[in-house]
Amino acid sequence: MPIENERLLETLSSLDGVAGQEKTVGEAIAARLREIGLQPETDRMGNITARREPAAGGSPFHALLCAHMDEVGLLITEITADGYLKFSPAGGIDNAVLPAKWVRIGGELPGVVGIKAIHLQKMDERKKLPETDAFYIDIGAASREEAEKQVKLGDMACLVGGWHELGADLVMGKALDDRAGCALLLELLAAEQPCRLTGVFTAQEEIGLRGAQVLANRIQADLVVVLEATAAADVLETEAEETVTCLGRGPVCSLMDAGTIYPPELIKLITDCARTAEIPLQYRRGAAGANDAGALQTAGAGQRVITLSLPCRYIHTMRSVASRTDYANWKKLVINLLERLSSPEESARFSRETSGKDAGKQ
Amino acid sequence: MEQNGLLSWVEEILAQGSALSGVSGHEADLSGFLADIWGVYCTESRKDVVGNQFFLKPGKSGANKILLAAHTDEIGLIVTAVDKNGFIRFAPVGGVDARALPAQAVTVHGRSEMTGVICYAPAERRAGKPVPLTHLAVDVGYDREEVLARTRPGDIISFAPEFQTLLNHVCAGKALDNRAGLAALAVCLRELSGRAHAHDVIAVATAQEEVGCRGAATAAFQAQAAVAIAVDVTHAQSPDVKQAAQLGKGPVIARGPNLHPLLTEYMENKARDERIPFQTEVAPRPTGTDARALQLAGAGTPTSLISIPLRYMHTLVETVSAPDVMLTGKLLAAAVTGLSAELEELDFAY
Numbered sequence: 001m002p003i004e005n006e007r008l009l010e011t012l013s014s015l016d017g018v019a020g021q022e023k024t025v026g027e028a029i030a031a032r033l034r035e036i037g038l039q040p041e042t043d044r045m046g047n048i049t050a051r052r053e054p055a056a057g058g059s060p061f062h063a064l065l066c067a068h069m070d071e072v073g074l075l076i077t078e079i080t081a082d083g084y085l086k087f088s089p090a091g092g093i094d095n096a097v098l099p100a101k102w103v104r105i106g107g108e109l110p111g112v113v114g115i116k117a118i119h120l121q122k123m124d125e126r127k128k129l130p131e132t133d134a135f136y137i138d139i140g141a142a143s144r145e146e147a148e149k150q151v152k153l154g155d156m157a158c159l160v161g162g163w164h165e166l167g168a169d170l171v172m173g174k175a176l177d178d179r180a181g182c183a184l185l186l187e188l189l190a191a192e193q194p195c196r197l198t199g200v201f202t203a204q205e206e207i208g209l210r211g212a213q214v215l216a217n218r219i220q221a222d223l224v225v226v227l228e229a230t231a232a233a234d235v236l237e238t239e240a241e242e243t244v245t246c247l248g249r250g251p252v253c254s255l256m257d258a259g260t261i262y263p264p265e266l267i268k269l270i271t272d273c274a275r276t277a278e279i280p281l282q283y284r285r286g287a288a289g290a291n292d293a294g295a296l297q298t299a300g301a302g303q304r305v306i307t308l309s310l311p312c313r314y315i316h317t318m319r320s321v322a323s324r325t326d327y328a329n330w331k332k333l334v335i336n337l338l339e340r341l342s343s344p345e346e347s348a349r350f351s352r353e354t355s356g357k358d359a360g361k362q
Numbered sequence: 363m364e365q366n367g368l369l370s371w372v373e374e375i376l377a378q379g380s381a382l383s384g385v386s387g388h389e390a391d392l393s394g395f396l397a398d399i400w401g402v403y404c405t406e407s408r409k410d411v412v413g414n415q416f417f418l419k420p421g422k423s424g425a426n427k428i429l430l431a432a433h434t435d436e437i438g439l440i441v442t443a444v445d446k447n448g449f450i451r452f453a454p455v456g457g458v459d460a461r462a463l464p465a466q467a468v469t470v471h472g473r474s475e476m477t478g479v480i481c482y483a484p485a486e487r488r489a490g491k492p493v494p495l496t497h498l499a500v501d502v503g504y505d506r507e508e509v510l511a512r513t514r515p516g517d518i519i520s521f522a523p524e525f526q527t528l529l530n531h532v533c534a535g536k537a538l539d540n541r542a543g544l545a546a547l548a549v550c551l552r553e554l555s556g557r558a559h560a561h562d563v564i565a566v567a568t569a570q571e572e573v574g575c576r577g578a579a580t581a582a583f584q585a586q587a588a589v590a591i592a593v594d595v596t597h598a599q600s601p602d603v604k605q606a607a608q609l610g611k612g613p614v615i616a617r618g619p620n621l622h623p624l625l626t627e628y629m630e631n632k633a634r635d636e637r638i639p640f641q642t643e644v645a646p647r648p649t650g651t652d653a654r655a656l657q658l659a660g661a662g663t664p665t666s667l668i669s670i671p672l673r674y675m676h677t678l679v680e681t682v683s684a685p686d687v688m689l690t691g692k693l694l695a696a697a698v699t700g701l702s703a704e705l706e707e708l709d710f711a712y
Contacts, residue, residue: 084601096482096493100462100677102524110526112534112679116602118459119650119675129461129492136601138673138681140528142610150529160524164467164477167503172467172479236449236483236499313501317465319479321501 001328006171008032009183009327013173013320016107016158018073018090019204022046024107025069029182029201036190045214046203054195059342061195061351064221064303065188065334066212066292067181067228068205071174072316074103074157076137079148083141085111086133087157091206095129097317102160103137109150111139111157161318169248169323176320178205180310181227184331193335194342202292209259212292216299222351223266223304223341225334226293229320230254230284230309241285245311247323250280251330254307256287259294266306269346273336279329284309304350308334365688368552369531372545372684372691375399376525376533379541383469383520385438386455386570389413392434392544396567399544403551404565413569414581419551421561425703428561429587429663430550430694431578431652432543433571433594436536437676439500439519441470448506449499450478452519456572460495462677467522468500472513477522478502521678530610531684538680540571542670542687543593546613549691550698559699561588568652578652582659588705589625590665591694592653595682596643598671607671610683612639613690614669620649620657622664624708629666629697636696638689643669664708668693 003009017025026048030040038050048069072091079085085105099115114136116125137157141147161174173179182201189199198221203211234246245252253270254262267283274281284307293305310330313321340346348354384392396415401407404417415434437456444450450470463480470476478500482493500519502509525535547565554563564585569577571594582590596614597606607614615629633640645667648654653667670690673681701707 080601082601094464094487095490096461096487097465100459100674100679101465102526102679110528110534112526112528112674112681114600114602114674114679114681115459115462115677116600117597117673117675117677118457120597120603121459126461127492128490131490134602138528138532138534138600138679140530140532140534140681142530146529161465161467162524166477166479166501167508170503172477172503231484233484234447235481235501236497237445237447238483238485242485314465314479314481319465319467321479321503 001325003324003327004187005183008186009180010163010173012179012182013175014163016104016156017070018156018158019070019207021156022069022203029186032186038189043214045211047211047215048201050189050199052189052193052197055192059195059347061341061347062221063195063338063341064198064200064219064224065185066200066202066224066226067185068178068202068292069182070204070206071177072206073159076151076153076155076157079144079151081144083143083147085137085139085147085151087135087137089132092316095132098135101318103157104160105151105157106155109139111137114138159318166321169325170321171324172319172321174318176312176322177229177315180229180322180327184227187331188334194339205292209290209292209295212295216296220300220303224293224296226291226305226307228291228307228309229312229315231315232311232313235313244286245282245284247311247313248325249282250326251333252282252284252309252311254284254309257290258288259290260297260305262306263304266304269340270306270337273340274333277332277336279333368688369684372549372688373527373531373533375545375548376538376541376684379544380525380535380537381523384434384436385518385520386435386572388518389434389569399548400551400565403555410580410584412577412580414577415567417565419554419563421559421563423560423703424562426561426588426705427585428563428698429582429585429590430547430563430565431568431581431590431592431656432547433540433577433652434544434567435570435572437572438521441513441515441517441519443515444506444509446506448504448509449501450509450513451499454495457676459676460498461492463498464493466678468519469522470500470502470513470517470519472517474512476502476512532609532681533684534679534681536678536680538682539595539672539675542595542672542682546593546670546687546690546694549688550694553692553695554698557699560703561701563698571652575652575655578655582656582663586660587663590656590663592651592656592665592667593690594651594669595672595675596669597675598673600673607641607643609671609673610686611641612686613693614641614643614671616643616645616649616667616669618645620645620653621666622708625664625666628707629668632696632700633693636692638693
């Protein structure tokens with residue numbers, strides 16, 4: 001199954017934007033929103049919001065869909081006397097993927113993460129990875145003065161990975177977490193939907209759900225759906241119970257993570273949507289990690305939240321891998337869920353105003 | 363202006379060479395590239411059974427032959443097995459550093475080419491410890507059956523190329539060990555095309571250097587040259603490497619028992635004459651380059667080693683200075699033109 005707008009996903013995943021420096025990604029998203037006739041609003045955290053009313057006769061049910069714009073990356077913390085750059089990670093990156101990799105600083109300047117040649121390593125050096133503060137970036141500068149003309153402390157250095165097709169159904173890109181969610185949200189906002197939709201592209205998720213916290217103070221909806229990319233550990237001979245999710249087995253419904261315990265009635269509803277529409281669905285078999293749902297669930301008087309994710313191998317590296325079929329099914333599932341929530345019965349059950357009254361009836 | 367033209371040509375050759383795949387034992391894909399950058403300045407070319415590629419540029423007298431050797435091959439991986447879930451296991455070809463492999467993109471050269479990425483099981487995440495090479499695999503995105511239909515043990519896996527010009531004409535990419543050497547020889551042959559030189563020049567792109575200088579041994583046997591010069595790369599300084607040559611400070615002339623002392627001195631004098639900055643490295647043992655095989659060819663061959671400083675050797679981000687490459691080529695050209703008809707500068711006089 002194809003991704004409807006794969007070109008959009010490729011473009012978004014290739015842009016650079018670590019927490020706090022989402023400008024380029026935000027501009028691309030805002031431009032696309034205008035293209036589809038919506039008015040993007042940007043707040044002071046850098047979150048982008050767009051609203052779409054349903055066609056005449058549509059449901060007043062209000063769903064807030066959210067995807068984060070930022071990706072994991074590095075921030076430049078020091079320029080050495082001989083012109084190398086030291087860095088600190090913004091978001092969780094495994095040091096194992098850093099040696100001898102390409103980076104792009106401030107969205108344009110190329111550099112490499114150096115490593116001592118194998119010929120020169122002592123035996124004990126081969127047995128350990130450098131500590132984060134031992135890594136350095138080489139931009140070809142001959143001195144600190146020369147490097148300072150190109151780079152400022154605090155500039156982001158993003159991991160570089162092109163766009164590749166893997167096998168028959170997989171795509172490999174840099175920041176599928178969470179440009180995949182951004183792309184899906186843009187696709188959903190581009191089409192007529194059965195209920196009121198607020199789409200939010202959040203900032204600073206990777207360093208502690210910071211954008212969403214501000215957003216939650218401002219917008220209250222009947223239901224929040226977080227569109228995420230989540231780890232698929234179905235790699236090599238990993239035991240089934242340790243895979244968290246598997247590529248090709250459909251979108252993922254979270255049950256619980258470090259930020260949120262998801263409401264059982266919503267998990268049930270999603271399970272039912274998937275079953276009725278014959279969409280493959282998997283539950284996230286792991287409770288580690290958190291996402292914007294954690295911030296959105298507890299804001300104000302509280303909101304119902306659910307996370308629907310795209311399984312993604314090698315997440316938080318420059319080579320995240322996802323399945324086109326999973327993406328298409330992910331989209332189908334969200335559309336199906338919105339349709340269900342727009343029916344008078346489910347709408348009454350889950351809307352903020354009325355749901356408290358029959359809370360006992362689930 | 364002419365200098366700038368030459369420099370951009372060097373950068374272009376480095377980019378083109380880096381994009382090609384020539385893992386040891388599988389160097390044939392570089393023939394077209396070599397024909398373009400060397401062949402145009404030469405009259406004859408041929409290949410041998412080991413994979414060496416020879417190019418002849420005849421001299422005026424042809425009294426002696428000068429062998430200029432740069433290895434074509436690069437490190438890579440070889441398929442050893444496909445596991446039950448379709449992940450491809452591999453062994454290294456040459457000195458591969460397992461620490462630089464995770465998340466690298468690769469091409470599997472099977473019945474058809476497949477893009478893949480080097481992965482490891484999440485359980486391998488052990489704080490501070492690298493994932494050992496035997497626990498890494500290639501994910502090509504197909505199931506086992508499909509993978510087996512497309513590849514089998516013995517197929518070569520090459521690293522996906524990426525090339526960038528950094529500041530100061532510093533170039534970074536894969537396989538600059540030793541595409542930089544090939545580029546330096548291209549500069550040499552181009553310089554020689556406008557100059558008279560007495561001796562025949564045999565430029566050889568040697569095969570299988572990375573697995574033990576196998577091509578150089580057979581190339582030297584065939585060439586029967588009076589003088590041999592190996593052109594390779596050597597370690598350059600970086601924050602974690604202090605005792606080494608420096609990038610951008612010119613070619614490195616090696617001294618040591620592997621290298622003929624008079625030829626070495628001759629090379630140093632040539633550099634001084636031509637005002638080419640050079641650096642010195644000392645090799646107390648046989649060098650890890652083609653020079654170790656060239657010296658022992660035939661009845662023994664006076665051999666010199668000229669190297670281009672390079673950072674992060676045997677990774678996908680090998681880094682050289684394009685001006686260093688250019689100056690290396692110019693030094694080689696000056697050395698070839700300056701050698702006397704009888705080569706008396708190389709005679710020991712005890």
